[in-house]
Each structure stands twice: as structure tokens, then as C-alpha cells.
Amino acid sequence: MKRYKLIIEYDGSNYAGWQKQKGLPSIQETLESRIQELIKEPVQLFASGRTDAGVHAKGQVAHFESEKEVDPYKLTGALNFFLKSTNIAILEIAEAEERFHARFSAKMRYYEYLILNRNAPSILFPGKFWHIKEKLDYNLMQEGANYLLGKHDFTSFRAKDCQADSPIRTLNLVLFEKEGDIIKFTIAARSFLHHMVRNIIGTLRLVGNKKISPEQIKLILEAKDRSKAGQTAPPQGLYFLKTDY
């Protein structure tokens, strides 16, 4: 058996998420069916991060196994041709080691969250930001985010339906940057809880508009109580960026 690693970009707007779901369009099923058509063999894809409905990816990683030896470069071209009518593109396919697993071998995952902070909605990139009209102070948001760095119990930022065994996670990077009217947030950890990034952003927004102080993020974290944190930020601002192995 040969194992192949894919780097994938997608616009999640019209998908119910990465994962296969009966009767709903998913990235996984769309990709699996096109690969199967090409290599004439049933395939199963495993992804680094199973993104939710409406979440985008600039560098999702997935792998599949095949009996056949395929030319990764040719498969990339053919697959992108087959994917033309979808909102998915393959950026790269490479042969991987037999023990490589897109999900379980991951050492670090990176997400990006984009906020458009101005009055007018985005004309050039619709559906690609959380559009917030009230002025946000991204330096305050950075201060607040810094309290989340390191190993913590993230119960306050965890979705009710989260299936993870433990609420303990280790955040290795939280970075706010501003370019024009866009506030860009980059966050990295080995793994995340369900809705964790969106719940963190929804809470830091309250720091940005001065509803709460940066220091309150520490108290919200320590409360281990989801009801103390802010709303779940909308999916269209979230991008799965990359994975380190």
C-alpha cells in the first residue's frame, strides 16, 4: 500500500464541513468521490482538522492509501480538473511514509481568523471575514489573548457538544496583526477543542470593543464555565492554515 499526503484549499461556504454527513455536501465526500473516479479504487481520506460548516482552508492536510502507485504531480493536475465545478483545489500531493497519519502525526495546527473592522462590508472578498463595524483595539485583543498562552483547562472556550476526552490544551501562538481594515489573528496548538478558536475570538472581541478588560480573559479562563465567555464567532472568518508534522 502507498500513502499519499494532500494539501488542500477550499471555500467552506457551501459545505456542511469537512466530515462526511448523510445527505449533506462535505469536503471529504466531494474529494473522495473524485479521487475514486480517477484511481478506480475505493479511498478513505483522513484530515488533519475536521473543519465545521462554513469554515475555509488555505492548507488543510489529508492522506489516503492506495494499492496503486500514482504519479503525485499528474494526480494533482487531473484531480484539480475534476474539481473544477467545486470550491476545492489541491495545492500539492506527495508520497508519504507508511506511518504518516494526517491527523495523528500532527505536531502543530495553525488557524487564522479574519475580521473586517470598518463600516462597509467587503466587496472584494465577500464571505471571507467576520464583519464588525464597531472599532476594535487589536492591541488590547493581543493583551487579552496572551493570558491564554500555555497549558490550560479551556472549558470556558469549549462547545457543549465537544467530544474530546480532556479540556486541557496548550496554546503555542496567539498573534494579532492589522493590515488596513483587516485584523488578522493567528493561533497555533497541537490540537483544539470544538469551537475553541471561534469562542476565543468571540470573547476577545469584547476586549477589542472595551466591554471587558484584557485581564478578564484570565478570569474567564479560570472560571472553567462556557457561559462566562463570549459568543461563538461566525465560521466565515476562520481558515485552517497549516499543520506541522
Place this chain on the structure above:
Amino acid sequence: MKRYKLIIEYDGSNYAGWQKQKGLPSIQETLESRIQELIKEPVQLFASGRTDAGVHAKGQVAHFESEKEVDPYKLTGALNFFLKSTNIAILEIAEAEERFHARFSAKMRYYEYLILNRNAPSILFPGKFWHIKEKLDYNLMQEGANYLLGKHDFTSFRAKDCQADSPIRTLNLVLFEKEGDIIKFTIAARSFLHHMVRNIIGTLRLVGNKKISPEQIKLILEAKDRSKAGQTAPPQGLYFLKTDY
């Protein structure tokens, strides 16, 4: 008479350009008609840069005069509501001095050109790049571009139908940056010749893929011969960025 200055974002994909043209959709006409509906008075817009068909703007500047005193903030909101079905948004309206002219008062204009340099087309931002598959060396492109800095006769980079009196222009900034697979080019001058930015990019692309050396840009410039330079780069990678007054 009061004078109002507008900052405008638009997706140029479905427009024949800024300027009004009989029977074709233009940014100018779309905007003028919406403003007229709102303030019940004929208006004429003057833009900083009359972008071509398919060219986008992140910060076009325009002005109009009105007999009426309008509240700039309220007009922005109302106008954006009226513009909902279009690909145009008003980022800001401000009252301007009586002698302010969006075109003639401009001290410096900035354009951005975006190249997506990878095999797969853009899924997340379709129609917003020049998609070039062959690997480009953006450091070589920078070297080539540096020969264009300063005051020169830009005949080699001027469209045949250019109506400017003189081919002499002064380039104040040429900057190549790379973020992931995107090569971003920023260029600034008090004014440009017709197609000048796109002809420069179409020529620097030949430097990027090593068809010609950076030093040849100097020879092409000195030749004052349009046929010595490269193709006109496509409009969808070009953005009117901002104007200094």
C-alpha cells in the same frame, strides 16, 4: 457649493471600467445614479484614477459637488444600502475643501498587483489574481523593477492609445513582497501612463521566470519602444490602492 470626497472599494470584474461609456456598465455611472437618487440633484463624479475594465479598487478616490449640505456619515450608510446589488462599497465620505480635486490635487497614486504563483487556481479568491504556474523569482523581479525607479521616458511601457501629452513619468516606489504563494507588487507615482502598471508587470514576469535578466529592463526602458517590452498583464490582478493629496 459643498464638495465631498469619497473613498471607494469595488470589484471591477463586471464593469467596463471607471469611466462612463454608452451602453456599458461603469463604476462612475452606477455611483452617480445612486447618489442622484439620494440627494435629488444631478451630480458628476471625478476620480483619482480612471481604472480600466476588470481592474479593482481598494481605495479609489472621487469627489462631487452639491448645492445641498449632506451629513457625510449618513450619506455613506444610505449609499451603501443603495449599492447592495452592485459590486461597489463606499468606505468613507468626508467634506473636502472647495479647491480639492480628486484627480488634479493628487500628489501620489498607489497601485497593487497580485500574482498567484502556484499550480492550482485560487479557490478562496477567484478573479483576484494573475494566476501564473511557472515558478517566479520575485527577488529578480525586484532587481529588474529597481531600474524603473525615478524619472524616465516610459514609452516602452505605454499603451498605443495612451492620450497623455508626455511619456515622462517619475516612479517613486516599486516593491515586491511574497506571502505564501502570492507575489504582491506595489507601485507609486504621481501619475501613470495608460496600461503602464500592467505593461511593467507583464515585462517583469519575464525576469521572474528567467527569460530575460534584470539588467535587460534598463535596455527595454532606454529603447523607448513598446514592442521591446512584455505583454500587458491581465486586469484582474490590478488594484487601485490609494492616493496621497
